[in-house]
Amino acid sequence: MVHKPDTQVLIIGGGIGGLLLATICRKVNIQCKVLERTKQLEPVGAGISLAPNALKVLEQLGLYEEIKRTGQPLKKVMIHRNTTKWRELDFGAESYYGYPVYSIERHHFHHMLYEAAGGEEVVVLDAKVEDVIDKPEEEYVKVKLADGRELSGEVVVGADGIRSITRRILARNAGMDAVNTIRFTGRVHMSGYTAPMPNLGPEELGVANWLFYDDSILTTWPCKDNRQWFIGVKMADPNSVQEKNRSVWSGTTREMINDVYGEKFHPFGENGMVKDVVNRSERIVASNVYEEVSFASMSAGRVALLGDAAHSMTSFFGQGACQAIEDATELGNLLQRYFSVPAEKRLSNVDDVLKEYSIRREARAKDIVAFSSNYAKVHMGKLPYGMGPLVRKLVYAYAPAWSWMWYLGWLYGYQPTVDAVR
Numbered sequence: 001m002v003h004k005p006d007t008q009v010l011i012i013g014g015g016i017g018g019l020l021l022a023t024i025c026r027k028v029n030i031q032c033k034v035l036e037r038t039k040q041l042e043p044v045g046a047g048i049s050l051a052p053n054a055l056k057v058l059e060q061l062g063l064y065e066e067i068k069r070t071g072q073p074l075k076k077v078m079i080h081r082n083t084t085k086w087r088e089l090d091f092g093a094e095s096y097y098g099y100p101v102y103s104i105e106r107h108h109f110h111h112m113l114y115e116a117a118g119g120e121e122v123v124v125l126d127a128k129v130e131d132v133i134d135k136p137e138e139e140y141v142k143v144k145l146a147d148g149r150e151l152s153g154e155v156v157v158g159a160d161g162i163r164s165i166t167r168r169i170l171a172r173n174a175g176m177d178a179v180n181t182i183r184f185t186g187r188v189h190m191s192g193y194t195a196p197m198p199n200l201g202p203e204e205l206g207v208a209n210w211l212f213y214d215d216s217i218l219t220t221w222p223c224k225d226n227r228q229w230f231i232g233v234k235m236a237d238p239n240s241v242q243e244k245n246r247s248v249w250s251g252t253t254r255e256m257i258n259d260v261y262g263e264k265f266h267p268f269g270e271n272g273m274v275k276d277v278v279n280r281s282e283r284i285v286a287s288n289v290y291e292e293v294s295f296a297s298m299s300a301g302r303v304a305l306l307g308d309a310a311h312s313m314t315s316f317f318g319q320g321a322c323q324a325i326e327d328a329t330e331l332g333n334l335l336q337r338y339f340s341v342p343a344e345k346r347l348s349n350v351d352d353v354l355k356e357y358s359i360r361r362e363a364r365a366k367d368i369v370a371f372s373s374n375y376a377k378v379h380m381g382k383l384p385y386g387m388g389p390l391v392r393k394l395v396y397a398y399a400p401a402w403s404w405m406w407y408l409g410w411l412y413g414y415q416p417t418v419d420a421v422r
């Protein structure tokens with residue numbers, strides 16, 4: 001009797017990375033299912049910025065027109081130290097890398113990906129994965145759900161985010177302590193997305209603000225119709241039991257954010273204050289900032305990890321989702337090559353394909369996690385020997401715009417695409 005798996009690729013997690021991989025599978029005729037634990041699609045967060053390294057594949061997959069229609073390209077960054085304006089930095093990535101950085105409302109982007117992935121035909125909601133069983137003697141990998149259901153696939157991809165169960169299972173199987181490989185960075189951040197700001201005009205469209213206060217930082221990103229997406233970061237108070245427990249921002253409200261930032265300067269506030277921006281927000285969320293400290297391999301046997309499940313990073317340079325998109329693209333290419341050959345003619349087994357994926361992705365992921373961590377220290381002005389404020393001033397106030405664009409070549413210049421889609 002010939003046994004068949006439920007699908008070729010089982011993806012755990014319907015976040016940005018999982019949905020993008022499902023979109024690619026659909027385009028290249030690989031059967032897949034996405035198992036998402038939530039009952040409804042519930043993207044966490046307010047906005048998201050998509051950089052040139054992710055936009056090329058999104059264009060190839062037919063999603064760029066909608067991003068352009070509903071997002072806002074970044075043109076310029078105004079940088080302030082408290083109320084003192086350091087400069088206006090031209091951020092013309094498009095002329096260097098073919099694409100600007102686009103800010104877009106996160107829910108909208110997530111829903112675009114859901115539809116592109118095949119919607120309810122592909123994404124199984126209310127499907128919380130509890131175990132992944134990959135025994136070499138068994139023909140397929142099995143996934144067990146919390147409600148007792150069991151599904152099988154030729155490949156399983158853990159795209160289940162920062163607290164990935166897949167990563168913990170792989171660690172357990174490798175005999176490692178199944179501890180988290182992520183660390184709380186000691187920083188907490190909150191984020192919100194505003195309605196259009198009526199006091200802003202065409203001059204402010206596409207203008208971001210990076211504000212360095214004495215005890216915290218705030219960035220605001222320009223979105224469609226002069227909406228602002230804001231992210232504030234402050235160090236957790238080392239004396240606060242609540243913050244040590246890292247739950248201080250749960251259930252965040254506008255008032256809580258205004259307690260920290262409300263009276264501080266913001267050039268886009270009607271009265272020059274952050275609270276003028278926060279009070280126009282439609283959605284507020286908050287979370288603690290984590291980063292990867294010890295890297296598990298991005299694959300083991302017939303199971304691969306992707307996105308935050310493989311390499312969580314700070315949000316400071318807006319690359320977490322972009323890296324999940326890069327991962328999905330590279331993994332999609334390798335899976336397409338593997339599945340396009342009839343089973344009896346395949347020369348490699350799927351373990352080797354996933355190993356190749358890990359080799360291709362791990363070095364870049366580590367570089368970007370390190371970059372993101374170091375950039376966070378410069379941005380917060382927290383470097384060893386008290387050098388933070390000086391280095392921050394040199395980088396932000398004096399480094400010419402071309403040097404920023406030149407430096408970012410290693411990040412933005414790498415733009416993977418799906419080989420089989422032309």
Ligand SMILES: Cc1cc2nc3c(=O)[nH]c(=O)nc-3n(C[C@H](O)[C@H](O)[C@H](O)COP(=O)(O)OP(=O)(O)OC[C@H]3O[C@@H](n4cnc5c(N)ncnc54)[C@H](O)[C@@H]3O)c2cc1C
Nearest residue numbers: 013015016017037049129160161307308318319320321322
């Ligand atoms: C404030 C903030 C701002 C950011 N800004 C940017 C930015 O501008 N640009 C950028 O590129 N990145 C940004 N990031 C990072 C980005 O949000 C993440 O890196 C990205 O969402 C990771 O995508 P993912 O698909 O790997 O994981 P996630 O988006 O976390 O998705 C994981 C999915 O898996 C599901 N899941 C988890 N466990 C299970 C289970 N057991 N069974 C089934 N399903 C499960 C979850 O419900 C979730 O839907 C930001 C992050 C934060 C916090």
